Amino acid sequence: MKAGGEASPSIGSPSSRRGTRRGASASPAKGDIAVGYDADLALLDPTRRFVLREAESPSSRYSPFEGQELTGQVEATFLRGHLIYERGAIIGPPRGRYVRRPGTGS
């Protein structure tokens, strides 16, 4: 994210599909917190200090930051209004969906 620069573009736009918003098949809109956008959310505590441990990563088994104290951490993550992560714990069933792009056939 560029400081003071142009913000990165959002995917989709509720204004372009307002008429179909209530339909279950309406295309999603990502990248903003505004009425009509998918309720995807990251709650961040910018003051929280923590020591990074490779063993706590669900993914990589190594990190150049191992053992370092860092500041700022995501506390909770929501996907389409569902809490999927909170303070170290993955929550609920996998809910990821494939997002089809209009006009591309994929």
Next chain:
Amino acid sequence: MTSLDLVVKNVRVVRPRQAGIERLDLGVKDGRFALVAPEISTGHAREVVDGRGLLAFPGLVDAHTHVGIYAPLADDAVTESKAAAKGGVTTMLTYFRTGQYYLNRGGSCAWTRGRHLAGEGRIRWDRISPVGCVL
């Protein structure tokens, strides 16, 4: 008033194209933001989360990933989407291309196009999968 599925109270909202950070409540209905306002009544909300003044970012969109390149896609998707959730990422662009890139396997453009559905039901982010067909 329409009932809400979820109200997140008291967060400092960070949005693209906005210079400032606003302290707001967020109302969610049917998986979308239905109300974004300084004070939302929780009387009709099914669930209420206290945001405790945390910064609220739109779920992050990771714009360039290659899932399944060094581990089977269906397995890689599980660990990578968990890691993504931990970092606030809720949408990934997972790129595929033809050639021997994914565990040294490859196939036609049509075969590659079908790869994005592997791991369905085990993945925790929404995703878009551009396919590069190199002929």
